[in-house]
Amino acid sequence: MASNPMYQFNVYRIGPEIKLGSVDISFTNASLFMVISSLAILIIFNLGAKKKTLIPDKLQLLSELSYTFVAKMISDTAGSKAKPYFSFIFSLFMFVLFCNMFGMIPYAFTVTSHIIVTFVLAAFIFIGVTIIGFMKHGLGYLKLFVPSGVPMVLLPLIVVIEIISYLSRPISLSVRLFANMMAGHTMMKVFGGFVISLGIVGGWLPLSFSVALTGLEILVAFLQAYVFAILTCIYLNDALNLHH
């Protein structure tokens, strides 16, 4: 069973079964890694924010660079109006990044390789952005579906397409992250299995592949967190600054 490349995505209960009414909310390995990621973020950034020195030490530099990185990302994509949402996007980016990165440790569980987790995040973003859009612009937010400069003949078609693309945002956002993480980890597991099955004679090729894939996956882990955060910024930009 362990050689099954999908086995690593299994969720199992750790500790006793907790039930809220009839709903099972037991603490699982997925929950464990969510807690670990959050704690790691909190510890690192708390240590980084603790000292107030003119010349920052390593952790302080790390936290401050992340801060300015996310701040720049938001101001570049969504403008200055998005400043109140900075802390949310920062936590989102860090959470996804740390979950992805912790998933890279062997035998660890990748929280973001589960569609339900990414979908909840994406759905929350989608609903939140929609609410912000309607609060800022009222019914004028519906103009988002009517691009300017489109011939009247094409307008019904364009509106339908725009609505579909808008509604598919949470799905594309969640599936992008989930599929990337799942595919990468599955591939690494498959190549790892080849190393074992080909043995000492032929195992070197898949082993080198595995090494290369590890580097690639670390890149993908960062990139997907970045894409997740920047797409959130872009959706937020649509809601805050109605361009169409």
Next chain:
Amino acid sequence: MLKKIIILVFVTCFACFNTIFAAESGGMPQLNPEFWISQIFWLIITFGILFIVLTKVILPKISDNLETRKSQILENIETADKQKEESQKKIDEYEKIILESKIKAKNYFNDAREKILEDINKKRAALEKDINEEISSTENELSEFKKSSGEKVTKIAAETSAELIKELIGEGVNSSSIAAIVEDQAKINKERKDVI
């Protein structure tokens, strides 16, 4: 119409779930809904706590740090600019002083030179005067001596020629006539010399 749509939605949902469960049984644990609620629950809790702590505690500290650093750096730059200006002033003053002292030194030097030159000129003039006097006196002496020597020579020549004639002829010749002859001869000689 509405009924049709509702039925369609149900059918597609059913098909989706069917395929999802088929995939799950095919080996995708992600599509097993057994722990979905648990995952959502823990996601909300952990992410909520993370978000709240970051927003309330950590991020303000970091932005505070960045702000204070920025302001401190700006302050430092300001003071550095001030000090730079001051040092520029000091440098200007210093250069001014140096220039003035240079001019002064030049003046001193020129004065001293002039004095020395004057002194030298005076001394030289005095010396030249002395030398000229000496030269003129010597020249006078020389010319006098020349004159007197010429006369003496003619005298000696006259006497000698008189003695010679006496010895040769045996009788004395008028000394004045001999003197006249000698003088004539000397004149001729002189003229010859002058011509030559």
